[in-house]
Structure formats: structure tokens, C-alpha cells
Amino acid sequence: MAEYLFDNRDTTSGRNFVLTSYLEWMYRSSNFVRFLEYFSTRTGFVADETGFRFPDLTEYDAEYYFTGVRVWVGTQKVTLAEVDFVGQVREACESYCNKHQDQASLVNTLLQKIQDNCRQLELTSKFEMLSRDASKADTSMTDEVIDKLFHDDLIDWGVVLLEVAGMQGIDEGLRPTLVKDFAYHELEEIAIHDPLLEVIVDLAKNSGYSSVDLCEKIEKVCQAKNIDMDKSRRKWLLALLDGMLLDIDSDSMYGLIKIAKFWAAWGWPPGSAALMRHDKKMSSQDYHSSVNYRQVIANHREWLETEIAACR
Structure with a gap:
């Protein structure tokens, strides 16, 4: 059994909803980092030291984190089985919404995002291959x-x-x-x-x-x-990024994961996020399309050309 907590935490800016949980995926793989990278790329999470935040939830004056420990969404503590994650979260969310009608819109939006992204999980051999490629010294x-x-x-x-x-x-x-x-x-x-x-x-x-x-x-x-x-480090960044783009995955989803992982390893320096073209108004399907992927790569190559010239 995995324990999930549903709790509301008031902040100076308003309601703060935090999602943290052990998904069923956790019980099928020991490499949690791979899942976080995949999930963050799929959903548009922004990573920091405490977890992952949905930037497009700021309009609801709320935050929602995923770190793999427990779920916060309401005022009640709920214990859920490690299977049927979406179904159990739905039940808990509905129970919470019945008690807090004024917050139902936000919770339902959160739940829909959970459902949409859980359905998109493709824990296939290709995903395992991505992990092996990332872990070996190239x-x-x-x-x-x-x-x-x-x-x-x-x-x-x-x-x-x-x-x-x-x-x-x-x-x-x-x-x-x-x-x-x-x-x-x-x-x-x-x-x-x-x-x-x-x-x-x-x-x-x-x-x-x-x-x-x-x-x-x-x-x-x-x-x-x-x-x-600092300039020497930047030279390494530019050369490594260029090398990665020369060997980038043809699949848009896995290519975007690889690029996002690269920038995360370098701490998302100024300007890097803009190169990823992640607009909160853009749907997940559009973001992971081959058209957008080609544009992201083109943005990176143009940026590289400018930065390399500046570092000489």
C-alpha cells in the first residue's frame, strides 16, 4: 500500500495545492528519475529542488508538485492502493469537491491533467532504451x-x-x-x-x-x-549541446526529453527555457509534434551559431 494525503495549505498568495505521489509506475521501475524527466516533458512541469510545478496553474493561484511521496489536494487524509491511481485520485478529488464547491474547478482541472498524462505514459522497451543510452558514458x-x-x-x-x-x-x-x-x-x-x-x-x-x-x-x-x-564552462556547454543535436533522436517526444534533460543538468541557464518553445497555451499534442520539434531544434542551432561566435 502507498499512502496519499489530501490536504489544503493556505499561503499568502492563496490556495496551494501540491501533488506528490508514488504512481503505479514506481512499482515497475527502480529509476524514478527517468519517469520525472518523461513526465515533466509531457506535462510542461518546471523543475526545482522540491519537485515539479505546472506553470500554467498560476492562473488558479495554486501550485502542484510531483516528487513521489504523497498527494495534497484537500483536507482529508486518504490511503490508496498502489494500483488504479487515476481512479482512486478521482474518488478522493470528488469527495473533496463535494465539501469545497468553491474549489471544485481547480481540483477538477488538476484531476484532468493527471488523467491525461497518466494515459500518455508509454512505459515501453524504447523508454528503457532511452535510459540505457543516457546512463552509459558516451x-x-x-x-x-x-x-x-x-x-x-x-x-x-x-x-x-x-x-x-x-x-x-x-x-x-x-x-x-x-x-x-x-x-x-x-x-x-x-x-x-x-x-x-x-x-x-x-x-x-x-x-x-x-x-x-x-x-x-x-x-x-x-x-x-x-x-x-565561466566562459570556459559555457564553451563546454555549447560544444556538448552541438554534439547532442548531431545525435538527437528522430522521435519528437524522446528528442525533447533529451534536450530538456541537457538543460536541466546545466541548471536551465538564462534563455534556455525560451528555446524549448513551451507555451502554456500549446497543447501537449502540439508541443510534441514533429513540426514543433523541428522548430525547437532550429532554434537551438541558430542560438548555438550566435553563442559560438560570441565565445571565440
Whole structure:
């Protein structure tokens, strides 16, 4: 049995309805994160540290979160079976609406969204495949990304440091020769009296240094060159995004999931949400259409071209 709570919580802005529950899906898969990604993309949830919020419910002066623990919709505590989630939620919502007629419209709207999206759950082998693809380290793709960093003249010592140290989206040590490759590249242009010459020659040799030692040496170079590490991170973001778009799923739903997952991993930086074209007035069917998907990809490619030029 899974416990679901229905409770109303007053806030300074008005009624606050929070939905959190263990769906039946939870009992069929151990990877809850995959479901959240899928569900948020399907419904237009906005993610934060506490859960997922429907932005289009603000017109009702309410919020509704899904975190996988329990349901809040009214004033009564209800215990539900782990099966027939929609049916049990409907019964509880109807019971609540009978006691709170003034809030019936909001609760019914919430319930309809729950029903619509539960019906859309496609827990198929393709969804399992998506999880496997997302969980494995894609060394070849990251290697291609590094090649692109060189090709687009985005490489700098900050970029190299982030690869050696490891960061979101970058597996440490995926190209052991990266430090040598870039050090040799730098030696082609460095002046003979440059105070960094000795350090860069040392990095070009890279004689069995640990990642910690390498980081210390590269950090000294970054400090001496006044490398903007935020800009270096952005270069990685751009290169990784470009690499992902080159290998994007042809299926609009799974492609949108992959793009949304990418931006979520990078904390949804300013401007990223607008690229997803998620208008609260747009139906789920229209949002996941191939036409909208192509436009989302086109938006990203246009944005990438502008951002890459700005980062050179």
C-alpha cells in the first residue's frame, strides 16, 4: 500500500495545492528519475529542488508538485492502493469537491491533467532504451566534442582544466592526450621568453602526472592568463549541446526529453527555457509534434551559431 494525503495549505498568495505521489509506475521501475524527466516533458512541469510545478496553474493561484511521496489536494487524509491511481485520485478529488464547491474547478482541472498524462505514459522497451543510452558514458561523442572545440577555436586552458577535473556532462580523462595536444598547440605560438614556457613544455611532456597534479599546473596557467572559467564552462556547454543535436533522436517526444534533460543538468541557464518553445497555451499534442520539434531544434542551432561566435 502507498499512502496519499489530501490536504489544503493556505499561503499568502492563496490556495496551494501540491501533488506528490508514488504512481503505479514506481512499482515497475527502480529509476524514478527517468519517469520525472518523461513526465515533466509531457506535462510542461518546471523543475526545482522540491519537485515539479505546472506553470500554467498560476492562473488558479495554486501550485502542484510531483516528487513521489504523497498527494495534497484537500483536507482529508486518504490511503490508496498502489494500483488504479487515476481512479482512486478521482474518488478522493470528488469527495473533496463535494465539501469545497468553491474549489471544485481547480481540483477538477488538476484531476484532468493527471488523467491525461497518466494515459500518455508509454512505459515501453524504447523508454528503457532511452535510459540505457543516457546512463552509459558516451566516450566517442565526447571525443568528437573535443575535436569541435579545437575546430571552432573554442579551446583554452580553462576548457582543458574542466576536462581534467571533471564537471557536469564531462567524464574525467576521456581523452588522456588532451593536455598534451593543447600544450603542443600552444607551443607553436608561445614566445621564447614567455614565463609560462617551462610550465607548458612540462604539460606537453605530461610525464605520468596525476589528475590532481595536472589540475594544479593548469590552474597556474589559467591564473597567469586570466582565463574566464565561466566562459570556459559555457564553451563546454555549447560544444556538448552541438554534439547532442548531431545525435538527437528522430522521435519528437524522446528528442525533447533529451534536450530538456541537457538543460536541466546545466541548471536551465538564462534563455534556455525560451528555446524549448513551451507555451502554456500549446497543447501537449502540439508541443510534441514533429513540426514543433523541428522548430525547437532550429532554434537551438541558430542560438548555438550566435553563442559560438560570441565565445571565440
